[in-house]
Amino acid sequence: MGNERKIRVGMVGYQFMGKAHSHAYRDLPFFFDTGVVPVMAAVSGRNEKAVQAAANQYGFESYETDWRRLIERDDIDVIDIVTPNNVHAEIALAAMEAGKHVICEKPLALTMDQAREMKAAADKAGVVNAVCHNYRFAPAVQYAKQLIESGRLGRIYHIRAQYLQDWIMDPSFPLVWRLRKEVTGSGALGDIGAHIIDLARFLVGEIDELVSEMTTFIKERPLGEMSGGLNASTEGGKMGEVDVDDAVSFLARFQNGAMGVFEASRFAAGNRNGNRFEINGEHGSIRWDLENMNNLHVYFTDDKAGQQGFRTINCTEAEHPYAAAYWPAGHIIGYEHTFIGLFAETFRAIANGTQVKPDFEDGLRDQAVLAAIEASSEAGRWVKVEQA
Numbered sequence: 001m002g003n004e005r006k007i008r009v010g011m012v013g014y015q016f017m018g019k020a021h022s023h024a025y026r027d028l029p030f031f032f033d034t035g036v037v038p039v040m041a042a043v044s045g046r047n048e049k050a051v052q053a054a055a056n057q058y059g060f061e062s063y064e065t066d067w068r069r070l071i072e073r074d075d076i077d078v079i080d081i082v083t084p085n086n087v088h089a090e091i092a093l094a095a096m097e098a099g100k101h102v103i104c105e106k107p108l109a110l111t112m113d114q115a116r117e118m119k120a121a122a123d124k125a126g127v128v129n130a131v132c133h134n135y136r137f138a139p140a141v142q143y144a145k146q147l148i149e150s151g152r153l154g155r156i157y158h159i160r161a162q163y164l165q166d167w168i169m170d171p172s173f174p175l176v177w178r179l180r181k182e183v184t185g186s187g188a189l190g191d192i193g194a195h196i197i198d199l200a201r202f203l204v205g206e207i208d209e210l211v212s213e214m215t216t217f218i219k220e221r222p223l224g225e226m227s228g229g230l231n232a233s234t235e236g237g238k239m240g241e242v243d244v245d246d247a248v249s250f251l252a253r254f255q256n257g258a259m260g261v262f263e264a265s266r267f268a269a270g271n272r273n274g275n276r277f278e279i280n281g282e283h284g285s286i287r288w289d290l291e292n293m294n295n296l297h298v299y300f301t302d303d304k305a306g307q308q309g310f311r312t313i314n315c316t317e318a319e320h321p322y323a324a325a326y327w328p329a330g331h332i333i334g335y336e337h338t339f340i341g342l343f344a345e346t347f348r349a350i351a352n353g354t355q356v357k358p359d360f361e362d363g364l365r366d367q368a369v370l371a372a373i374e375a376s377s378e379a380g381r382w383v384k385v386e387q388a
Contacts, residue, residue, distance in 0.1 A: 007350055008041035010070035010100075012091055013082035014054035016230070017105050017132075018043070021080055022058035024339035031325045032344040035351030038078075044070050067091055071098050078128075078350070081105060085190065086183045089114040096125040101350055103130045103343075107194045107370060108363030110185040112386065115360075115367040119388070122360045130346045130356045131363035133198040135275060137341030139333070140296040142321035143313070144279070144286050145203055147298070153281030156254075159204050160261040161277040163192040164268035167230045168246070174224020175240040176232045187244030189214065190370055192275070193264035197369045198358065199277060205256045207369055209384045212250035214377040216242055217267055250373055285310075294332045364388040 009025060011018060025038045044064040045051030055063040070076050071094050079095035080103040081088055089109050092102050102122070108131050109115040122129040135141060147153060165188075168179070177183040178191055186193075201207070219242055224234040246267050252260035268274065275290035287297035287310065297310045316332060318324040322341045326333050349356040368386045376383040 008039045010076040011043045011080040012067040017082035034347040101128040107190045115364040119360045119364045129360045134338040139320045139323040140315040154283035156258045158280040161196040163264045164271035164274040165266045174234045175221040181243040188264045189248045210252040211382045212373040212376040214245040214248045
């Protein structure tokens with residue numbers, strides 16, 4: 001590791017995703033040889049006391065109170081954006097203009113116009129640009145991709161996908177930034193629905209058209225701010241309007257003829273983080289659930305009569321993508337490893353002068369689906385997805 005080129009990271013933001021990304025930077029060289037080594041050079045945040053504490057806890061060498069200083073610094077190679085969604089575009093555009101590689105949390109932007117501008121800027125700058133759809137990098141999801149691409153499932157007929165949580169069901173939970181349209185863009189749709197949209201695109205293909213419904217169950221909440229993870233604190237009892245969706249569902253037709261049924265809700269009691277999909281093809285089916293993320297459930301129609309049924313594959317064998325980098329078979333991995341896998345590909349791309357997937361093109365295509373869902377819900381009809 002001592003002879004590898006060091007790539008210095010400047011991270012903007014430091015809460016939930018900042019912690020997840022920082023952990024991945026620290027563990028990445030331990031598990032993967034990418035040809036370069038990430039160095040946690042600096043973290044930026046507006047609250048000096050809080051960002052200094054984050055720098056100390058996570059292991060950054062320094063901190064800034066203005067993200068623009070990170071971009072100005074000659075010793076920063078990569079800008080990692082883990083902020084609320086409303087500043088993704090501004091920070092990414094400035095970073096790419098300065099020649100920095102960019103890693104950006106999802107969804108890529110607030111609007112299609114912003115996403116298009118970010119994609120065009122990335123193409124012009126020629127820098128590595130990654131969007132953080134980390135669930136692609138669960139070994140079981142990667143193995144599902146291999147099964148589909150190899151033709152083992154044959155023609156794909158269906159995908160049904162859910163992302164269900166329950167952390168804002170209490171009406172006294174405050175009006176944090178994830179519930180304010182001007183900051184987040186949308187509610188359950190962009191926060192968690194974006195993940196199942198990206199997984200569907202990754203595994204099945206591009207969505208052609210869709211019809212959707214969006215709803216908000218609790219219209220008003222006390223003001224407050226996030227205080228770490230998915231926790232929050234209130235600000236003295238003042239109330240504010242909730243102007244994003246609490247839940248969304250939609251039907252989709254894919255370009256390859258597959259049908260999709262999707263649901264994202266933060267009002268599904270008992271579901272802490274239920275990111276799930278089932279895909280049905282002419283020769284079999286696969287099922288996956290993030291809350292049991294090491295297992296892929298697989299059914300093949302050509303199994304012998306009397307022996308047919310879903311089998312459980314524990315995707316921790318050396319034959320499963322990324323799994324060999326971690327522990328011996330059966331020694332399961334967790335949520336944090338999905339970020340390590342994503343960053344392994346990102347820093348390998350930086351080392352080799354190539355591009356990583358998912359990139360800003362994927363972010364733009366995901367954004368097009370988000371926009372179509374909002375348009376369909378408003379119009380009450382099927383809507384074509386803009387093809388980026």
